[in-house]
Amino acid sequence: MASVSRTPRFGVAFDIPPTTLTADDLLLRPFTEADEVGVAAAMGDGAILSWAAGLAVNAAEPADRARLWLVPRLAGWSSGVAPFAVADAGDGTLLGYVGLRDIHRAPDQAVAAYWTTPAARGRRVAARALDAAATWAFSPAADGGLGLHRISLDHAMANPASCRVATRAGFREEGVMRESFVAPDGTRHDSHLHARLAPDPRPDL
Known part of the structure; x- marks a missing residue:
């Protein structure tokens, strides 16, 4: 894995070398132009x-x-974002997305943040990819990681599947964010806040 290209200044975007990770049968890699077909299929899914x-x-x-959706992810690594395409390590099929921002x-x-395609669900793809990305991000910059201490995420409470992913990946519930999620139809939902810290134990996936 490549190391972060320069020491980050808090609150300022910085370059992150595009990184590829493996997690058993999953490959986490930067998005490419060729992923547009797979992303288009994913964007046809109502849950996503x-x-x-x-x-x-x-x-x-x-x-x-x-x-x-894809264009910002193609440029993300140069602006302090780490967007991974989650693919089948065997045949390269796009299975989902996991990303780190801010x-x-x-x-x-x-x-x-994360999502998985309908065909990939039921295999713990999102939880395993989220765990892999978090483990990488917690590792020191000298070892190719980001040197993070805390990663948070939130999801609408009306989306319990996302809660299961977060919990399985070792992200503990920390509280409720009132009416923080705005749905496409304008409905506001309360959200669960989850977080994982670098010293937290890795989940058994």
């Missing part, structure tokens, strides 16, 4: 659109959604 795609993607024409915006912290 409802909980993970974002309001701008939902508001776009269906034919434009994949490109709108890296070092607060000292030694980041925020995680």
